[in-house]
Amino acid sequence: MNKMSWPGKIGVNLLAWLVSILMFFPIFWLILSSFKTNALAAAREPAFIFSPTMASYVNALVNSNYWHYALNSVYTAVGSTLLCVVLGVPAAYSMAFRRSKRTDFTLLWMLSTKMLPAVGVLVPIYIVYKNLHLLDSALGLTLIYTAMNLPIVVWLLYTYFKDVPGEILEAAEIDGASLVDNIVRIVTPLALPGIISTGLLAIVLAWNEAFWAINITNVHGATLSVFVSGFKSARGQFWANMSAASTLSVLPILVAGWFTQRQLVRGLTFGAVK
Amino acid sequence: MAVVELSNVGKRYPGAESLAVEDFNLTSEDGEFVVLVGPSGCGKTTTMRMIAGLEEHTEGAIKIGGRDVTGVAPKDRDIAMVFQSYALYPHMTVRDNMAFSLKLKKYAKSDIKKRVDDAAAVLGIEPLLDRKPRALSGGQRQRVALGRAIVRQPQVFLMDEPLSNLDAKLRVDMRAEIVKLHRKLGVTTFYVTHDQTEAMTMGQRIAVMKDGLVQQIDSPNTLYQHPANLFVAGFIGTxxxxxxxxxxxxxxxxxxxxxxxxxxxxxxxxxxxxxxxxxxxxxxxxxxxxxxxxxxxxxxxxxxxxxxxxxxxxxxxxxxxxxxxxxxxxxxxxxxxxxxxxxxxxxxxxxxxxxxxxxxxxxxxxxxxxxxx
Amino acid sequence: MATRAIRSTVKTRQRQLGKASQGMISFLLIGPAVVYLFVWMLVPLAMTIYYSFRNYNLIRPTFTGWAGIANYANVLADPDFLSAFINTLVLVVASLILTILFGLFFAVLYNNEHVFGRNILRTFAASPFFIMPVVTGLIWSNLMMNPSFGLLAALWRGLGLVPIDFLAQFPMPSLVGIVTWQWTPFAMLVLLASLSGVPEDLKEAAGLDGAGAWKTFRHIVLPQLGRPLYAVVMLESIFFLVIFGQIYVTTSGGPGTATTNLPYYIYLQAFSAYNIGAASAGAIFAVILANIVAIFLVRMIYSNIQEEA
CATH class of the missing domain: 2.40.50.140 (Nucleic acid-binding proteins)
Structure with missing residues (x-):
């Protein structure tokens, strides 16, 4: 494929750049709008060059309840991810190194729960949460996100653990390592890069989640998804505020997402693609 | 140092029709260098893993130093093993690799340091002690793997094709070195290889295996001069x-x-x-x-x-x-x-x-x- | 020596005891995760099935007892449900076709080694996938598609055309467009990973055999993408069946029921009509729909796991 004419090369480059720009443009426009005034953001003539203002950011960070929702997002995303890792590491260890006839079945069963539509369990969880006073609580959301991401986390950790050579674990066993030693002192440090990127993916997925956040939280336990969706009826008003709040909600995760592209594909395809 | 005694040892994997290893009888002498040799799939590695305790034997009995080790965990068998892939812990330095088993046994720090330093001196790897395995050549990794086995001062060394990942020249050098090391330490050693030259040059006694069955156990010269059957005759000698x-x-x-x-x-x-x-x-x-x-x-x-x-x-x-x-x-x-x-x-x-x-x-x-x- | 012997017998016994409870250890390792998923997924699912046969309305506390198949019958007779069902299929199928076409095109483009800075370009093109669906909805329904102040309206005016109120005039195509923007990166990334796995020398060999760029792609590259494409179709189906956030902030299922899909219908039944029984019956239909796809997906994953083991 090394032979390609000059016009061909230029054409392909132009096309590739155009595609990237078009795909990214709405995000760019969002960020740009966040530095405008509310009036300018909804101007009939789109403004590309203007003197930027931080007013909307100040408004979001100081005047509104941004921090309340942001903290809930951090709490639910990080909390559910930690829970996933704590539950997932031993499970994935068992699947990778203590294989039995049931291992594949268990793994498939876990993955298939991820294919269960959330609406299939929405009503009972809503009712149970109501009785347990978990509605509109960050804790309740964290517990749901854990269930939501656990299959992906177990699956990814399993694929990372499988890359640890069995002989190293046997060497450790002969060296006198117990099961816990094996998990804590050998497998976990060896698979640490994989564990970290798995965790990052789980954070991204929990952070962006909307269905549960909207349905079982309102104010007290609500995340940024709920906060931002409050702008949904801003027909031409507060667009700069909306853009600033959205940018603040999206940017850290966008950057994290850039670094987890591979894990994201690996995790969300459940091994259906090799 | 110990005598390893295998009597009627066999291995049947769950659900398998036939035995992977059948009726293995061998009593090592104290400090002997025993080689298990045979084509791949002959059961030599399985036999070694049963001695190590990484796999349970399903028939017969294994005794190490007079003690029946049935059901004894690998760590309690007083053995050390060198793996084909070396199986060094990639996230630990050479020193930590060698010290790991001693740390788990809660030896005193000074004691650990002395043992590691001594073993490193024997193998000539003192300058490598602070490196990670990644930064070592194949031959150096091999030495570290040997070092990790030596520091434990076990009764038995088990070596599973330890040289097969090295290039030809290095393999010949390390061959001589392992023999020298064995002579120096005098520890009973079981050595698995598929390479008959390695077996002939290193083993004091060689067990030739095929399809899970021992064909002949003898000194190198006897194997060469008096092969017990067609297979041994064809396998030994190039x-x-x-x-x-x-x-x-x-x-x-x-x-x-x-x-x-x-x-x-x-x-x-x-x-x-x-x-x-x-x-x-x-x-x-x-x-x-x-x-x-x-x-x-x-x-x-x-x-x-x-x-x-x-x-x-x-x-x-x-x-x-x-x-x-x-x-x-x-x-x-x-x-x-x-x-x-x-x-x-x-x-x-x-x-x-x-x-x-x-x-x-x-x-x-x-x-x-x-x-x- | 004596103490050693005693200790070893103790250890032996421990080990044998341990052997008997190997299954116990495995359960301790894997059990928590399994139990957690069981409690959070299967138990609620069973409850949903139970509710779907019950008379249960949050604002009619006296309306209780077994409903038989009444909830299912009512749901099936509800024109809104049927339109939600059709909307779901339209949304899934149209988004599937578009994301795969665009994704394949983008993947081939960014797989071309002559593209300068292709890793960075790819990363930027992949960005929509990491935007939270709620924000995606806001960007498009407001900043882009608003008929008065949106960027597209300005563009239309610039071209001398009358601006379109996309979400009012073409609600479903607009929604499909939004979903396509968000999910094309997924198809692209999966296909790109598979494309880069096509050996370079295979393509070179085809080139030497006189195959042009298109023929090389058609006969060498595309066949290798068969399995990944199949996988993307099923995975995206699973994910598209449950789209919610984008609808919630853009059209709220409207105008009318034009963009109400199954999840949104169930959400409305539960939290607007408070009809738990009907919502549960609708949810069971959604589960069945997802399971049809999931069966094929699980079989594919299973064969992949088997191949690797």
Missing amino acids: PSMNFLTAEVSDNGQALSGPDFQLATDGPRRSVLADHGQTQVWAGIRPEHLHLSDSESADNRMQGQVEVVEPLGAMTMIQVLIGDTRVTAQIKPHQMVAMGDTVTLGCPSDKLYLFDKDSEMTLHGIDIGQSDAH
Whole structure:
């Protein structure tokens, strides 16, 4: 494929750049709008060059309840991810190194729960949460996100653990390592890069989640998804505020997402693609 | 240091029809270097892993230092193992790799340091102690793997093809080094390899295995001179022994087949007479064949040269005798060309005879018994 | 020596005891995760099935007891449900076709080694996938598609056309467009990973055999993408069946029921009509729909796991 004419090369480059720009443009426009005034953001003539203002950011960070929702997002995303890792590491260890006839079945069963539509369990969880006073609580959301991401986390950790050579674990066993030693002192440090990127993916997925956040939280336990969706009826008003709040909600995760592209594909395809 | 005793040891994997290892009997001497050798899938590694306790034996008994180790965890068997892939902990320095087992046993820090330093000195890896395995060459990793085994001062060393990941030159060097190390430490060692040269050069005793069964356990020389069956005869020695199907005639006086005629000596004549079968396997090692004048000798085989491989110190030729390709080692100055018709001769007392069906030797050596001791 | 022997027998016994409870250890390792998923997924699912056969309305506390198949019958008779069902299929199928076409095109483009800075370009093109669906909805329904102040309206005016109120005039195509923007990166990334796995020398060999760029792609590259494409179709189906956030902030299922899909219908049944029984019956239909796809997906994953083991 090394032979390609000059016009061909230029054409392909132009096309590739155009595609990237078009795909990214709405995000760019969002960020740009966040530095405008509310009036300018909804101007009939789109403004590309203007003197930027931080007013909307100040408004979001100081005047509104941004921090309340942001903290809930951090709490639910990080909390559910930690829970996933704590539950997932031993499970994935068992699947990778203590294989039995049931291992594949268990793994498939876990993955298939991820294919269960959330609406299939929405009503009972809503009712149970109501009785347990978990509605509109960050804790309740964290517990749901854990269930939501656990299959992906177990699956990814399993694929990372499988890359640890069995002989190293046997060497450790002969060296006198117990099961816990094996998990804590050998497998976990060896698979640490994989564990970290798995965790990052789980954070991204929990952070962006909307269905549960909207349905079982309102104010007290609500995340940024709920906060931002409050702008949904801003027909031409507060667009700069909306853009600033959205940018603040999206940017850290966008950057994290850039670094987890591979894990994201690996995790969300459940091994259906090799 | 300890005697390792395997009696009737066998392994049946769950759901498997046949045994992966069957009826393994071997008692090592204290401080002996025992090699398990055989083609892949012969059960040699399984046997070693049963000694290590990484796999449970399902038949028989294993004793280490007089203690039955059935159900004893690997860490409590007082053994150390060197793996084919070295299995070094990639996230630990060389020092931590070597110290890991001692740390788990809660040895004193000063004690650990001394043991690691001593082992490093023995292996000449002191400058590497603070590096990670990633930064080491293959040979250095091999040394660290040995070091990790040494620091534990175990009763038994188990080595599973430790040299097979090294290049040819390094392999020869490390071979000598492991033998030297063994002599210095005097620890009973079990060594698994598929390479018969490695087995012959390193082992004090060699167990040749095939299909889960021990074929013969003997010293290198005995294996070479008195192979118990066709398999051992073919496996030990390079190039391999040649085998010809031969008709027995004149009450054991002669063996013949297409394009060859072999006379027997006294002992072989009586063996063949006692055996009484009309067909046997005749085995001849390439190094016992020579070019001979046609028609003159009693033992002669005639055929066309198919391959000529000059190796410098000697030349290997392959000659088609009947439909069997026979390898012969000839002197380098003997000029032979592809397509030539040559006659090969062989001394009568270098003939090996095996039963046609059971493939056992006819020379009266039973499996597992040695006349070398 | 004596103490050693005693200790070893103790250890032996421990080990044998341990052997008997190997299954116990495995359960301790894997059990928590399994139990967690069981409690959070299967138990609620069973409850949903139970509710779907019950008379249960949050604002009619006296309306209780077994409903038989009444909830299912009512749901099936509800024109809104049927339109939600059709909307779901339209949304899934249309988004599937578009994301795969665009994704394949983008993947081939960014797989071309002559593209300068292709890793960075790819990363930027992949960005929509990491935007939270709620924000995606806001960007498009407001900043882009608003008929008065949106960027597209300005563009239309610039071209001398009358601006379109996309979400009012073409609600479903607009929604499909939004979903396509968000999910094309997924198809692209999966296919790109598979494309880069096509050996370069295979393509070179095809080139030497006289195959042009298109023929090389058609006969060498595309066949290798068969399995990944199949996988993307099923994975995206699973994910598209449950789209919610984008609808919630853009059209709220409207105008009318034009963009109400199954999840949104169930959400409305539960939290607007408070009809738990009907919502549960609808949810069971959604589960069945997802399971049809999941069966094929699980089989594919299973064969992949088997191949690797």
